[in-house]
Every structure is written in C-alpha cells, then in structure tokens.
Amino acid sequence: MHFAPSETPEIVYCRNERFRLMIPNEVIQRRITEIGRDIDEVYKDKNPIFIGLLNGSFIFMADLIRNVTIDCEMDFIKLSSYGAEKISSGQVTEKKGLDAKIAGRHVVVVEDIVDTGLSMRYILDQMSHHKPASVKVVTLLHKPEATRENVPLDWVGFAIENKFVLGYGLDYGQLGRNLAAIYVLDEEN
Numbered sequence: 001m002h003f004a005p006s007e008t009p010e011i012v013y014c015r016n017e018r019f020r021l022m023i024p025n026e027v028i029q030r031r032i033t034e035i036g037r038d039i040d041e042v043y044k045d046k047n048p049i050f051i052g053l054l055n056g057s058f059i060f061m062a063d064l065i066r067n068v069t070i071d072c073e074m075d076f077i078k079l080s081s082y083g084a085e086k087i088s089s090g091q092v093t094e095k096k097g098l099d100a101k102i103a104g105r106h107v108v109v110v111e112d113i114v115d116t117g118l119s120m121r122y123i124l125d126q127m128s129h130h131k132p133a134s135v136k137v138v139t140l141l142h143k144p145e146a147t148r149e150n151v152p153l154d155w156v157g158f159a160i161e162n163k164f165v166l167g168y169g170l171d172y173g174q175l176g177r178n179l180a181a182i183y184v185l186d187e188e189n
Contacts, residue, residue, distance in 0.1 A: 012183055014166060014176045015084025019183035025159060028140070028168060028182065029063065031157045035138060038155065039108065042136075047071045048106040053123065054078040054096065055177070056112035058138045059169035060157075064110060072108075075100040079119050094122075098130070107132045112169045115140040115162070117149030124151060141165065141182070163187070 010021045037049075047070075052061040056077050065074065078096035107127060114120050120137065127135050138155040145162040166172045167179030176183075 006089070006122075008181050011186070012167075012176075012179060014172045017164060017172070018186040019176075021181055021184040022160070022165060022184040023168075024064075025168070025180040028157070032060070032063050032140075033067050035157065036064060039068050039138070040070050041063075042067075043070050043072070043106060043108075046106050047073065048108050049070045049100055049102060050074040050105070050110050051098065051100075051102075051123075051189045052076045052110045053119070056171065057110045057140075059177070060088065060112055061110045064138065068092045075144045076124065079122065096127075102127065102130045102132045105132050107135045109135060109137045111137065111139040113165070114139045114151065114153060115143040115146040117147045117151045120151040120153075121149040139169075140168070160184075 008021065008024055012019050048070055050061060050065060052058060052074065053186075055078070058076075061074070065072070075098055076096065077094070077098055079095045080095055109120070109123055111120060111128070114137075120139075125133060136154040137152060139153055140157040142153055142156045142159050143162045144159055164172075164185040165182050166176035167182045169177050170182065172176045
C-alpha cells in the first residue's frame with residue numbers, strides 16, 4: 001500500500017489480497033456529520049461519555065467527536081474477537097477495561113463495525129453492571145446478514161453486505177487501518 005495520503009485508489013492490496021473501494025472518505029465524512037448533529041440534539045444539556053472500542057473505532061471516534069459540539073468525555077475499551085482472521089472467532093476477550101466511572105452517566109458506545117453482535121452484546125452486558133443513566137450505540141458499519149445477537153444500534157453509518165472490509169480503522173491482521181476509505185475484499189479476483 002504505497003500511495004499519497006490524498007489519493008483514494010480504487011484498488012488496494014493487503015496481505016496479498018485485492019480490495020476494491022466500497023465507501024469513499026467523502027461519503028463517510030458526510031454521514032458522520034449527520035450522526036454528529038443528531039447526537040448533539042439527543043444530548044443537548046447533557047455531558048455524555050463516548051466509549052470507543054479499540055482498536056478499530058479510533059478513527060471513526062476521532063472524526064465523530066470533532067462533529068459534536070456538546071460537552072462530552074471519552075474513554076476506550078479494548079476487546080478481541082478476530083485475531084488475524086477475516087471472520088470473528090465467536091470468543092470475546094477483554095484486553096483493556098474502562099478507566100472512567102460511568103454510574104449515572106449517559107454513555108455512547110462507539111464501534112467501527114457490528115457483524116455477529118457478540119462483542120456488542122458483551123459490552124452492553126458489562127456496561128449494565130455499572131448502572132449508567134443510559135447507553136446508546138453508534139456504529140460506522142453494520143452487517144445485518146451476519147447478526148447472530150440482536151443488539152440495539154441507535155446510529156448506523158452504513159448497512160453493508162456480509163463481506164470482509166478494511167480501511168478507516170478496520171484491519172486485516174492489523175494492516176490496512178490507515179486507509180482513508182473503506183474497501184471490500186474483491187472476491188472476483
């Protein structure tokens with residue numbers, strides 16, 4: 001992956017596999033602006049805490065936070081359910097827990113992608129033990145076809161097919177997160 005940061009190539013290669021452009025950065029940014037405005041409205045006169053799920057959500061969360069104007073705080077949780085694979089292992093492992101106290105707080109969980117829903121179910125169950133005032137979920141991507149665990153998704157950037165994607169924080173064995181757009185595995189090649 002060698003190209004100028006301002007370029008949005010139609011095709012990229014990661015781990016010797018070909019990926020084609022799925023969602024350009026401009027489209028992602030427009031949708032994030034819309035979500036940010038809605039969050040501003042829902043949480044006006046409140047001070048929510050955004051909880052990002054590492055590593056994948058860090059780019060989305062940074063852009064989302066820059067698109068809200070309300071007072072807010074943030075923290076991160078790190079889970080693992082993929083390893084270096086292209087499909088979820090089905091096993092969720094917590095690698096970093098919350099540092100913030102969320103009892104009585106309005107929480108916005110920020111995720112890069114919800115596919116099976118297992119990781120999100122794990123997070124929501126963990127959050128409930130802390131007795132927050134409310135919990136809402138925002139995800140950049142959702143794969144409805146892959147969902148095995150029904151979880152509430154309050155804001156969805158894009159519903160996509162059940163295909164492997166990378167870029168804009170999403171990775172393939174830790175590579176590809178730095179791509180500015182979202183790419184889908186090109187199964188035709």
